[in-house]
Amino acid sequence: MEFKLDQQQETEIKTYVLDVVKDAIKQATTANKPYLNRKEIAQYFGVADSTISYWASLGMPVAVIDGRKLYGKQSITNWLKSHEMPSIKAK
Template sequence: MEIKLDENQERDLSSHIINLVKDSVKQAISNESKPYLNRKEIAKYFGVADSTISYWATLGMPVAIIDGRKLYGKQSITNWLKSKEKAVISKS
């Protein structure tokens, strides 16, 4: 399959892609400097679904609640996850 674009379409597409990359880099940098994130951000940070974060909270994952707003500490959750690690011995 081949797609042909005229000059204007190519320029618009290139501009759109560049802006998407710039926005993604800005967001990544912003989230790296923030020690606490909302549920959607922390789910993305750990590469899991939003619902997984809610489930983990029911298992005792640390959550900061300020004025009814839930915030999730990257370091606190990393430490909590580490505390759940267990050695698995494979029997072959």
């Protein structure tokens, strides 16, 4: 089977594949890091950057070193687990 793509389609596919590969490399490099910056931790948990700031205002653990905020993956996971509640089934 053979596909014919115009230049724009080919460029779009190349850009998409390149973005997927870049994301995979970034995830692989952050996988072994126990502490991440706000953007990385937001991506790790699949939430917006602003959600991380909001969670921090609710008491989520944050390490501050020389004014730089770092977020521990395990600490935040434990913090989230401590806030879990059983779901209420609708009657």
